[in-house]
Amino acid sequence: MTRRKQGARPGARVVGWTLAVAVALGAVPAQASLTISEAIERAAEHDPQWAAAYTQMLAEREQGAQDRATLMPSVTLRGSGGYTAADSEFVFGSEKDSYPTWGASIEARQPILRMDWSARRDRAAFSDDRALEKLQQAQIEFIARVAQRYLQALQAQDQLALTRAESATLEQSLDDVRKRYEVELVPGTDLKEAQAQFDLSRAQVIQAEAQLEHSFDALAELTGAFAAPLPHLKNQIVLPPLPATSVDDWIALQKTRSPVLKMAEYDVAVAQTQVKARKAEALPVADLVATATNNDAHRSAMGAKQREARIGVELSVPLYAGGGNQSRVRQALAQAQSAEFEQQRLILQMERDLRGEFRDYQAAQISVQALEMGLDSARAAQKATHAGYDAGTRTIIDVLDAKRRVAQAERDLNQMRYQLLTHLLLLQAGAGTLDHAMIPVLEAMFEAP
Secondary structure, rough: OOOOOOOOOOOHHHHHHHHHHHHHHHOOOOEEEEEEEHHHHHHHHHHHHHHHHHHHHHHHHHHHHHHHHHOOOOOEEEEEEEEEEEEEEOOOOOEEEEEEEEEEEEEEEEEEEEEOOOOOHHHHHHHHHHHHHHHHHHHHHHHHHHHHHHHHHHHHHHHHHHHHHHHHHHHHHHHHHHHHHHHHOOHHHHHHHHHHHHHHHHHHHHHHHHHHHHHHHHHHHHEEEEEEEEEEEEEOOOOOOOOOOOOOHHHHHHHHHHHHHHHHHHHHHHHHHHHHHHOOOOOOOOEEEEEEEEEEEEEOOOEEEEEEEEEEEEEEOOOOOOOOOHHHHHHHHHHHHHHHHHHHHHHHHHHHHHHHHHHHHHHHHHHHHHHHHHHHHHHHHHHHHHHHHOOOOOOOHHHHHHHHHHHHHHHHHHHHHHHOOOOOOHHHHHHHOOOOOHHHHHHHHOOOO
């Protein structure tokens, strides 16, 4: 794998995006209806998962710095001090002596021969680039996570509004049936049916209210507290032009853009450099070493002082290590093969997932069109049924069924419209093309409450 040139870092746009979001936070109104761009901005400041991803990138990039440090000079300062008491016996007598001693030394060491130098440099570069790709993937997941929760909150808000509207309509029908029953125009069974339908709608309203609270809590977990109501989808939305039109084009795009696949590629590259590094452990190494020492024992009987400076080359040649070197090479080879197999698995899995998202997106588009036609038909049928009820040819049960079908068609269409946008986000996320440029596109699809 070719190392990336300096200045072409994939994370540069990520860090720039993070800073831009942080600056934009000051412009978010405290009590305004929360837009999706404001949700992204607030989540960038509030969401600990995104902050953890960024700090994890910083931590992982230190691995590259540590690899590069092994190729740099090192300087070590040592010092010692003590007290010596000596009692010596000689042929012609004995001697006792006691004196303090101290010493200091400094050593500078520069590696000049390492057969794994290129492997270390490559491993450091690959580790840096992998960390940045990981952050890029975290950004994609962050945008998708916030956008999905925002869409879920909007969908729950719309579903509650539709459920309340249905309940209000059924309440009007109940009042109408009650008045007709009082003048004996309809039987009691019609009144009971109308009452049952209204009671059921009230239960559905309670469930929709609970779902709205859940979705608002999930969004607030990322963004912090926000003012309700939220915007809602326009009646007519314009989907953005996509960078690919066929599933094969999407897969080709994924292979060049997906940070997940790039991380797997870097994992293979790092594992291969590790094989080179392990093989080099059995080869000679050489260091240029310079030392300066100063030992002082001048208070002794001999009054010794010693200053010394040396410079030279140290050569180390491994001869036998009990088979440990060969074992580490075999281990590195197996790990490299494992990384290659994992890369193949990821390619197949992500291709399958992307095909599924592409099919889901296409199905959602067709479903929205079909549900729009179904809603028109349900409304026409409701109108005809109500006219038949006024003429005495239809029963109240027919009218209530027609209203229920219209309400259900409205809810199904509303749900499918949000699913369409969700599949659009997941499709782009799976291909690695989702970024903050998608946010203004989504923003244009909403309108103020």
